[in-house]
Amino acid sequence: MYINLLGYVCLFKRKCKNLLHKCRILLNYSVKKITALSKNMTKSKIPxxxxxxxxxxxxxxxxxxxxxxxxxxxxxxxxxxxxxxxxxxxxxxxxxxxxxxxxxxxxxxxxxxxxxxxGFTQPQNICIVGLGRLGTAILAHERIAESEYNLAAGFDSNINKLETIRTRVPVFPSYEIESVVRQMNITLAIIAVPADAAQSVADKLIGAGIRGIVNFAPVVIKTGKSGVFINNVDILGKLNLLTALLKANSSEIYQ
Amino acid sequence: MYINLLGYVCLFKRKCKNLLHKCRILLNYSVKKITALSKNMTKSKIPxxxxxxxxxxxxxxxxxxxxxxxxxxxxxxxxxxxxxxxxxxxxxxxxxxxxxxxxxxxxxxxxxxxxxxxGFTQPQNICIVGLGRLGTAILAHERIAESEYNLAAGFDSNINKLETIRTRVPVFPSYEIESVVRQMNITLAIIAVPADAAQSVADKLIGAGIRGIVNFAPVVIKTGKSGVFINNVDILGKLNLLTALLKANSSEIYQ
DNA sequence: TATTTGCTGTGAAATATTTCACAAGTCATT
DNA sequence: AATGACTTGTGAAATATTTCACAGCAAATA
CATH class of the missing domain: 1.10.10.10 (Winged helix-like DNA-binding domain superfamily/Winged helix DNA-binding domain)
Incomplete structure (x- = not known):
């Protein structure tokens, strides 16, 4: 039987490196943990x-x-x-x-x-980017107006379109996203632009300090920044899920 | 110390009844399990x-x-x-x-x-109920056309509106839901009607044999029939979720 | 008043899911 | 060929979540 001995030596070296790395991480972790405990940050986590x-x-x-x-x-x-x-x-x-x-x-x-x-008690300012059919449909959503969320701004890259939209929500051209989001203290955003524009819009929003995004564009939005939450609502994905669940025939409801 | 003795006797009786009930269930369960095992129904379940x-x-x-x-x-x-x-x-x-x-x-x-x-290999027929802004936006969704799903029908209760919609998808008045769904062998449906109409539409669809529903109306659709999967996409619910996650500050992405 | 019913709240047990560690493989480079 | 830097795939351990069973109330009923 042939044994790749040198391969194993290499593996061993790598493991040593990994171990060292882990020691460092562990040390860091311990320090953090102790600080956290001493500050009594026992936030009773809800699953x-x-x-x-x-x-x-x-x-x-x-x-x-x-x-x-x-x-x-x-x-x-x-x-x-x-x-x-x-x-x-x-x-x-x-x-x-x-x-x-x-x-x-x-x-x-x-x-x-x-x-x-x-945390639904404090009203939050939200905005919509992309005022096509989907975007305007959301603008007109009756229940949002009654909710704890304040629809503070709408954005679209087509400046001519902005004038034709009849709504009480103030609308702005897309290049003003950063300044408006900051000025109005908007924390959540809804993306309803075409697939190809979604990621760049998301980057702008995140850059402006947005904390959460509901994305209706049929792409998966990525974020490098931690602490930003993204909820991708892809209709094809939902259909796929239904198909898969039907095939697997597990439980009946998926929210 | 006062002890409610009779209360305990009553509790005991109730437990006996429960036990009997459970024995019956267990018996049923055992029989089913054995049948299933003998049929080698070891469907390797994916979580x-x-x-x-x-x-x-x-x-x-x-x-x-x-x-x-x-x-x-x-x-x-x-x-x-x-x-x-x-x-x-x-x-x-x-x-x-x-x-x-x-x-x-x-x-x-x-x-x-x-x-x-x-199970994405077999093309499935789907339909949309409610051709308002949201419904027509979905009708025009480029990616659905390229997908494994065939958008076979659209429905709206407003007959006058039907004529004004320009799309290659055949559209019908809502009262034809049952017959069209059956005839065209439609298995999945998307609901984009106002909140108050959603449940009755869902009932019709389920009655016609639909297997899965993506619901965009801001209500929680209920189903008595098992084997029907419902996916409620409530935008306020999504916003709530983002808010809650931000507060809890758990992981960053929620699909 | 005696009994029954129906409900919540919650530790503990059972189950499901995720994470880990590593064998085993492939390919590029020395 | 030796080495190193990548992979994946997968049992087993660790962790998270769900389910259960029942004490403890409160209200309804006999």
């Missing part, structure tokens, strides 16, 4: 899937409230949202609160508690 | 998060292919998609294939393998 579910729940509660319902039980939520009642209760328990009354949760209370924990 | 990532990857590979790239490594994918390279490799390993060449995966091969495993 990400739970955060997603809570967002859906929040939207749902909003709907219920409009319809005039005041109370809802975890069992009812299970029926409507296809989230197991165990799961619902657990998710809510992460919030460390209690808003149970007779017949389940008090919707108003629960909603405000979720809002407080997830 | 749902992995399926989601593979869908994103598939879209991304499509993009790369258009740009003319032929090979890509897991490390490069990590940089672009913010999915850890370990994770990428693991996900791909669920597919039980090997398409590695020099310098990483062969894009064309990998793409076709994902398509085969996730």
């Amino acid at each position: 990400k899937p739970a955060i997603e579910r809570l967002c859906t729940l929040y939207r749902f509660l909003d709907m219920c409230e409009e319809e005039g319902t005041t109370c809802i039980s975890s069992a009812q939520i299970e029926k409507q949202l296809h989230i197991g009642s165990h799961n619902v209760r657990k998710d809510i328990s992460y919030l460390n609160l209690s808003c149970s009354g007779s017949g389940g949760y008090n919707i108003k209370k629960l909603k405000s508690q979720i809002a407080a924990q997830l | 749902k998060p992995a399926i989601e990532r593979l869908c994103t990857l598939y879209r991304f590979l499509d993009m790369c292919e258009e740009e003319g790239t032929t090979c890509i490594s897991s490390a490069q994918i990590e940089k672009q998609l913010h999915i850890g390279s370990h994770n990428v490799r693991k996900d791909i390993s669920y597919l039980n294939l090997s398409c590695s060449g020099s310098g990483g995966y062969n894009i064309k091969k990998l793409k076709s393998q994902i398509a085969a495993q996730l």
Whole structure:
């Protein structure tokens, strides 16, 4: 049997280097950990899937409230949202609160508690880049106006188009993105431009200090900057997912 | 110390009933399990998060292919998609294939393998309900035309509007949903109607045998029928999610 | 008042998913 | 051919998430 001995020596050397590197990392990590602990930064982490579910729940509660319902039980939520009642209760328990009354949760209370924990209380300024059909459709979205988000600006690269748009939202040419975003303190953005323009728009937005992007363009937006969150809503991707789930036939709902 | 003894007796009785119920369920379950095993239904399950990532990857590979790239490594994918390279490799390993060449995966091969495993090979007929700004924007989506999905029909309740829409996709009034969906063998649907009409439209679609729905209306669609997959794309929900993630400051990307 | 029902909240157990470490392979360079 | 710098693929370990079971209430009912 032939053994590549020198290959192994090489491997060994590399491992030593890796080890050294890891020692350095570990040292760094320890220091950070100790600092964090000493500052008592024990942020009780909510699992990400739970955060997603809570967002859906929040939207749902909003709907219920409009319809005039005041109370809802975890069992009812299970029926409507296809989230197991165990799961619902657990998710809510992460919030460390209690808003149970007779017949389940008090919707108003629960909603405000979720809002407080997830940070929906402070109104945020948002903007839309790309005022084509999709962009203007979002501009006209009735519920955004009623929400905790303030649609502060719209952008489009076609200056002639800007004048034809009838909306109460102030609109600007795309080259003003950076200055307007900074001036108006806009934190979230919605991208609704064609695929080829999406990445450069995203770069501008991130450069201007945007913290989160919902991207409707059919490309995957990349970001080098950490702390910026991107949510790619690609319709073909969604269709693909449905196809795949149908084939795998796992659970029924995907939010 | 006061003990509610009778309460406990009652609890005990309830537990006995529950136990009996569970025995029945267990019996059923066992029978099913044995049948399944005997039929060798060992469908090697891909975890749902992995399926989601593979869908994103598939879209991304499509993009790369258009740009003319032929090979890509897991490390490069990590940089672009913010999915850890370990994770990428693991996900791909669920597919039980090997398409590695020099310098990483062969894009064309990998793409076709994902398509085969996730069921993207057979073209599917899809339809859009609601031809407002959002609906027509989707109708005009260039990439859908090039994709494995065939946009077979559009529906709107406003009959007068139908005549004004210029598109190659055949359009019908909403009351024909059931018959057209059945006739054309449409399996997936996109809902782009106002919030108040969404649920009734969904019910019609599901009644007609639709298997999956992408819902852009800002409500959570419910389904009693199992085997129907619903993907609610609520823009306010997405914004909420970004806000919550920013507050929690967990990872950076959410697809 | 006695009993029953229905509900939440939550540690602990069970399960699912991600990360890790490394064998094994390919190719370019010395 | 020796070496080094890249890969992937994958069991096993580590971690995260979900599910379960039930105490503990509150309200409804007999």
